[in-house]
Amino acid sequence: MSDFSGELTRPMAEADQVEKSMLSGTGMSIPWLRKQMETVETGGKKEKDFAKTTSACLGLIQEALLKHQWEKAAEYMHSYFQILEDSDAGKRQAAPEIIWRLGSEILYYHPKSNVETFSTFADRMKNIGVMNYLKSVLLLLQISLQHALYLLHHGMLEDANRSLSQAETWRYGEKSSSQDILINLVQAYKGLLQYYAWSKKKMELSKLDEEDYAYGTATQNMRSHSWKTSVNLSALIQIPGVWDPFVKSYVEMLEFYGDQDGAREVLTNYAYDEKFPSNPNAHVYLYNFLKREKAPKEKLISVLKILYQIVPSHKLMLEFHRILRNSDKEEHHKLGLEVLFAILDFAGCTKNITAWKYLAKYLKQILMGNHLAWVQDEWRSRKNWWPSFHFSYFWAKNDWTEDKALACEKALVAGILLGKGCRYFRYVSKQGHQGLKKKMKRMNRAVKSYSIVDP
Amino acid sequence: YNVLNVKEFKERCTQCAAVSWGLTDEGKYYCTSCHNVTEISKEVINTGDIPNTKIQAINRGLKRKRKLEKGWDWYVCEGFQCILCQQAEALKTLGVGPELKNEVLHNFWKRYLQKSKQAYCKNPIYTSRRKAVVLEENLSHSDWESEPELLSDFSFPFVESGAESQSDVNTQKSFPVIKASQSETASVCSGSLDGVEYSRRKEKGIVKMTMPRTLAFCYLSLLWQRETITLSDLLRFVEEDHIPYINSFQHFPEEMKLYGRDKGIFAIESWPDYEDIYKKTIEVATFLDLPRFPDITEDCYLHPNILCMKYLMEVNLPDEMHNLTCQVVKLTGIGEVDFLTFDPIAKMAKTVKYDVQAVAIIIVVLKLLFLLDDNLEWSLSNLAEKHNEKNKEDNPWFDFRKWYQVMKRTVDEKKQKWEEARAKYIWKSEKPVYHSSIDKSVVYKRREMVVSLQKQFSTLVDSTPTVGKKSPSSFQFSWSEEDTDRTCFHGHSLQGILKKKDQSLTTKNSLYWLSTQKFCKRY
Numbered sequence: 001m002s003d004f005s006g007e008l009t010r011p012m013a014e015a016d017q018v019e020k021s022m023l024s025g026t027g028m029s030i031p032w033l034r035k036q037m038e039t040v041e042t043g044g045k046k047e048k049d050f051a052k053t054t055s056a057c058l059g060l061i062q063e064a065l066l067k068h069q070w071e072k073a074a075e076y077m078h079s080y081f082q083i084l085e086d087s088d089a090g091k092r093q094a095a096p097e098i099i100w101r102l103g104s105e106i107l108y109y110h111p112k113s114n115v116e117t118f119s120t121f122a123d124r125m126k127n128i129g130v131m132n133y134l135k136s137v138l139l140l141l142q143i144s145l146q147h148a149l150y151l152l153h154h155g156m157l158e159d160a161n162r163s164l165s166q167a168e169t170w171r172y173g174e175k176s177s178s179q180d181i182l183i184n185l186v187q188a189y190k191g192l193l194q195y196y197a198w199s200k201k202k203m204e205l206s207k208l209d210e211e212d213y214a215y216g217t218a219t220q221n222m223r224s225h226s227w228k229t230s231v232n233l234s235a236l237i238q239i240p241g242v243w244d245p246f247v248k249s250y251v252e253m254l255e256f257y258g259d260q261d262g263a264r265e266v267l268t269n270y271a272y273d274e275k276f277p278s279n280p281n282a283h284v285y286l287y288n289f290l291k292r293e294k295a296p297k298e299k300l301i302s303v304l305k306i307l308y309q310i311v312p313s314h315k316l317m318l319e320f321h322r323i324l325r326n327s328d329k330e331e332h333h334k335l336g337l338e339v340l341f342a343i344l345d346f347a348g349c350t351k352n353i354t355a356w357k358y359l360a361k362y363l364k365q366i367l368m369g370n371h372l373a374w375v376q377d378e379w380r381s382r383k384n385w386w387p388s389f390h391f392s393y394f395w396a397k398n399d400w401t402e403d404k405a406l407a408c409e410k411a412l413v414a415g416i417l418l419g420k421g422c423r424y425f426r427y428v429s430k431q432g433h434q435g436l437k438k439k440m441k442r443m444n445r446a447v448k449s450y451s452i453v454d455p
Numbered sequence: 456y457n458v459l460n461v462k463e464f465k466e467r468c469t470q471c472a473a474v475s476w477g478l479t480d481e482g483k484y485y486c487t488s489c490h491n492v493t494e495i496s497k498e499v500i501n502t503g504d505i506p507n508t509k510i511q512a513i514n515r516g517l518k519r520k521r522k523l524e525k526g527w528d529w530y531v532c533e534g535f536q537c538i539l540c541q542q543a544e545a546l547k548t549l550g551v552g553p554e555l556k557n558e559v560l561h562n563f564w565k566r567y568l569q570k571s572k573q574a575y576c577k578n579p580i581y582t583s584r585r586k587a588v589v590l591e592e593n594l595s596h597s598d599w600e601s602e603p604e605l606l607s608d609f610s611f612p613f614v615e616s617g618a619e620s621q622s623d624v625n626t627q628k629s630f631p632v633i634k635a636s637q638s639e640t641a642s643v644c645s646g647s648l649d650g651v652e653y654s655r656r657k658e659k660g661i662v663k664m665t666m667p668r669t670l671a672f673c674y675l676s677l678l679w680q681r682e683t684i685t686l687s688d689l690l691r692f693v694e695e696d697h698i699p700y701i702n703s704f705q706h707f708p709e710e711m712k713l714y715g716r717d718k719g720i721f722a723i724e725s726w727p728d729y730e731d732i733y734k735k736t737i738e739v740a741t742f743l744d745l746p747r748f749p750d751i752t753e754d755c756y757l758h759p760n761i762l763c764m765k766y767l768m769e770v771n772l773p774d775e776m777h778n779l780t781c782q783v784v785k786l787t788g789i790g791e792v793d794f795l796t797f798d799p800i801a802k803m804a805k806t807v808k809y810d811v812q813a814v815a816i817i818i819v820v821l822k823l824l825f826l827l828d829d830n831l832e833w834s835l836s837n838l839a840e841k842h843n844e845k846n847k848e849d850n851p852w853f854d855f856r857k858w859y860q861v862m863k864r865t866v867d868e869k870k871q872k873w874e875e876a877r878a879k880y881i882w883k884s885e886k887p888v889y890h891s892s893i894d895k896s897v898v899y900k901r902r903e904m905v906v907s908l909q910k911q912f913s914t915l916v917d918s919t920p921t922v923g924k925k926s927p928s929s930f931q932f933s934w935s936e937e938d939t940d941r942t943c944f945h946g947h948s949l950q951g952i953l954k955k956k957d958q959s960l961t962t963k964n965s966l967y968w969l970s971t972q973k974f975c976k977r978y
Binding site for chain 1: 880
C-alpha cells in the first residue's frame with residue numbers, strides 16, 4: 001500500500017496541499033484526483049476545449065480508418081482541418097503532416113475518390129508545405145513521392161514523372177540524411193519510370209527487323225533511357241536498404257547490354273554487403289543470375305547456403321537439396337539431408353509431396369551408405385515433436401483421404417524413423433492393403449530393411 | 456452633442472414614421488429604428504460653439520493612420536455591449552419575455568458601465584504616465600461628450616424604440632476617456648481603440664468584462680426575471696449554438712473591425728464551465744451592488760418543488776416520487792423564500808444552484824427509497840418484477856432495475872452523440888482574426904486553405920443529412936406512455952416500496968447511511 005501511495009503523491013507535488021495530505025494517508029485513488037493530475041500534466045494550464053476537440057476528432061478519424069469507414073473518416077476530417085489554424089504554433093506546425101497521412105489514406109480508399117481528388121488534395125498540401133517551406137522540405141518530399149506512387153498505381157506514368165521532377169527541385173539547407181534518402185528515392189522512382197520506358201522500347205524493338213529503318217533510332221532511344229536509368233538507380237542502391245524492384249530492373253538492363261561484371265557486382269553487393277539489411281530476395285536474385293551465367297556448382301552452393309540459413313523453408317531449398325545430393329563431396333550430402341529435414345520443420349511444407357518423396361528416397365540412400373549417424377543427428381532434436389506434428393493418427397486419416405500418394409511417402413518415412421509399429425505406418429498399411437497391395441509390400445520391405453528403430 | 460442635435464431634427468421617417476435619429480459617418484441623418492439613411496446632413500453651423508476636439512471627432516480621419524483596416528472607432532466595452540444584445544435577442548427567441556433585454560439586462564449593463572468608469576477617471580494611482588497625460592488633456596477639453604457619438608451611431612441600441620433617455624446620455628458620457636492607447640509598434644495592435652490597453656488593464660476592485668462574464672450577466676437577468684431557464688440550461692444552449700458565445704464577434708457590424716489584441720478578448724476557445732460562471736455571477740452581482748433579487752416562491756420554476764417535478768419527468772421516474780421530494784424540501788427548509796432568493800448584499804453572498812439542488816433532492820429520495828447499497832435496490836426490483844409478472848393488468852410497480860437499464864442506455868446514447876458533436880465542433884470563425892500586420896496575409900491564406908480543404912472533403916461525406924440543428928428544448932429527454940419502444944415510468948406505482956404507517960405512507964427501507972465506522976470529519 002505504501003508504495004502505491006508514493007507513486008500517486010509524486011506527480012501530485014504541484015497540486016493542492018490538502019489533497020496531498022489526504023492521499024498519503026490512505027493510499028487510495030480518488031476519482032476527482034484524475035482531473036488534478038491532468039492539469040499537472042499540462043503544466044497547470046487547463047487544456048482549452050479547442051484542443052480537446054481536435055484531439056478527440058483525431059481519435060475518431062483513426063478509429064474510422066481502422067474500421068474502414070471511409071465516409072465517416074471524411075466527415076471527421078472535415079472538422080479536423082481547423083487544426084491548421086490552431087493558436088498553438090507547435091500544433092499548427094505538426095498539422096500538415098498528420099493531415100497528409102490521414103487524408104491520403106482516406107482518399108486512397110474512399111469509393112467516391114478518384115485520381116483527380118487525390119491530386120487536388122496532394123497539390124493543396126504541397127502548397128501548405130511551400131507556405132512554410134523552411135520547415136517542411138521533408139514533408140514536401142514525402143507528399144510528392146506518395147503522390148507519384150499513387151499515380152503510378154493508377155497507370156498515369158507521365159503525371160507521376162512530373163510529380164517526381166517537381167520533388168527533385170525541393171532542397172534546402174544542409175543535407176540531412178533523411179532528406180538524402182527521400183531524394184534518392186525520388187530519383188530512383190524516376191529511374192524506374194525510365195526503366196518502364198526502356199522496357200517498352202525493348203518490346204517494340206523485338207518486333208522490328210534489324211534491317212528496319214526504325215531499328216537504329218529505336219536502339220538509340222533505348223540507350224539514352226538506360227543511361228538515365230542507371231544514373232538514377234545506381235545512387236539509390238548504394239544506400240543500405242531494401243530496393244528489390246530497382247535492383248531487378250537495373251540488373252536486367254545491365255544484362256541486356258552484356259555488362260555481366262556490372263550486374264554481378266551490383267547483385268553481390270546487394271546480397272553480401274553487411275550494411276544492408278538481411279534480405280532473402282537478394283540472394284535469390286544473385287543465385288538466379290549465377291545460374292543463368294552457368295557458374296560453377298561451388299558458387300551456387302555457397303550462395304544457397306546463406307539463403308538456407310535465412311529462410312530454411314524457401315522454395316529454392318528443394319533445388320538446393322538436389323544440387324547437394326548430386327555433388328561429389330560428402331559434406332554436401334550431409335547438408336543435403338539437413339536441408340530436407342529443415343524444410344519439413346515448417347507447417348507450410350507438411351503437405352509438400354516432393355519433399356516427402358525426396359526424404360523417403362534420400363533416407364534409404366543415406367542408410368544404404370552407412371551413415372546412420374547422420375540420420376540419428378537429425379532425428380535427435382526432432383523425435384520429440386515430429387511424431388505428433390506429422391505422424392499422428394489424425395494426420396494419417398487426413399492425408400490418406402486427401403492424397404494417398406503423399407500418405408504413402410510419409411508412411412515410408414514414418415516407418416523408417418519410428419518403426420513399423422507406429423500409428424501412421426500401421427494405418428496406411430491397413431488402408432493400403434485393399435487397393436495398393438504391391439506398393440504396401442514394397443513399403444513393408446523397405447521399412448524392414450532401413451528402420452532405425454530396433455524391432 | 457449628438458442628442459441635442461438629433462432632437463432638433465423632428466421629421467418623421469419616411470419608411471417607419473418614427474422620430475428617432477442618429478448621425479452616420481458622413482454626417483447624414485439616419486433612422487435608428489429602421490436604419491433608413493436620409494440625404495439630409497447635419498451642418499455644423501457655428502464652429503465657435505464646438506470645442507476643437509469635437510470637430511476632430513466628427514472628422515474621424517484622425518485615428519485612421521495607425522489602423523490596419525478602415526472602419527469605425529470602437530471600444531472594447533461596446534463590443535461586449537453588442538454581444539450582450541445578441542445574447543438577449545437569442546433569449547427572446549427562446550421564449551424569454553422582452554423585458555429581460557429592454558429593462559433588466561440593459562439596466563445591469565448601465566450599472567456596470569457606471570461602476571467601472573469610476574476607477575478610470577478619479578483614481579490617481581492610474582498606471583502609466585502616458586495615460587495620465589492623456590487624461591489631463593482630455594479632462595481640460597472635456598472630451599467626455601464626444602463619447603456618446605460613438606455609442607449611439609451603432610445600430611444596436613438596447614431599447615427598441617431608439618429614443619435615448621436622459622439617463623442614458625449620462626451613462627454614455629461615462630465611457631472611459633483613454634483614447635490614445637494605440638501602440639506605436641505594428642506588432643501590438645487591435646481593431647478596437649483600447650484593445651491593447653484593455654487586455655493589460657488590472658485594477659483592484661474592478662470586474663473586467665470578459666466573454667464568460669457575458670453569460671453571468673445573462674444568468675443574472677434570467678434570475679431576476681425568474682425565467683424558466685436554469686444555469687445548466689443556459690450553458691447547454693450556449694454549447695448547442697442557440698445563444699451566441701463562441702464567435703459571437705462575427706456578428707459585429709461590418710465596420711467594427713476586430714484584430715490583434717481583440718482576439719484574446721473576444722475569440723474564446725473554451726465552452727463555459729458551470730462552476731466558473733456560477734462564481735462570476737456572484738462576483739458581478741456583488742460588484743454591481745445589486746439589491747435582493749425578486750423572491751423565489753413556491754410557484755416559481757426555480758423552486759425545488761417545481762424543478763424536481765421537471766427533472767423527475769425528464770429522467771423518467773415515477774410522478775409519485777414528487778410527493779417525497781416535496782417532503783424532503785420541507786424537512787430541510789430549502790424551500791424557504793429566504794434560503795432560495797439571491798441576495799448579493801448579504802454577508803455570505805450566495806445563490807443556490809437550483810438545478811444541482813433539485814437533482815440532489817431526487818437522489819436523496821432515491822436513497823430513502825432504495826438505500827442504494829448495491830443490494831437493496833436489486834432485491835426490491837426482484838419483488839417488483841415478480842409482482843408485475845403476476846399482475847399484468849394492474850398499474851405496474853416501479854422496477855428500479857428496469858428503469859436503470861432503460862435510462863442508462865438512453866444516457867449512454869446521448870453522451871456518445873454529445874461527445875461526437877464536441878469532437879466535430881468547428882471553433883474557427885469564417886472570417887479569420889489576425890494578430891498584426893505581419894501575420895495578416897498568412898492568416899488569410901491559411902483560412903483559404905482550410906476552406907478549400909473542407910469543401911473538398913464535404914463532397915465525400917455521406918449526403919444523407921443527419922439531424923439538423925436541434926430546436927432548443929429545456930428537456931433533454933422526453934418520455935411518453937404512448938411510446939411502445941421505450942418504457943415510460945411516470946405512471947408506475949411506488950406501492951411496492953412504501954408501507955402504511957398510521958395514517959401516512961413511509962418507506963419500507965428504514966436505513967439511509969451506508970454502514971461506516973464513523974463519519975468522515977473532513978466533510
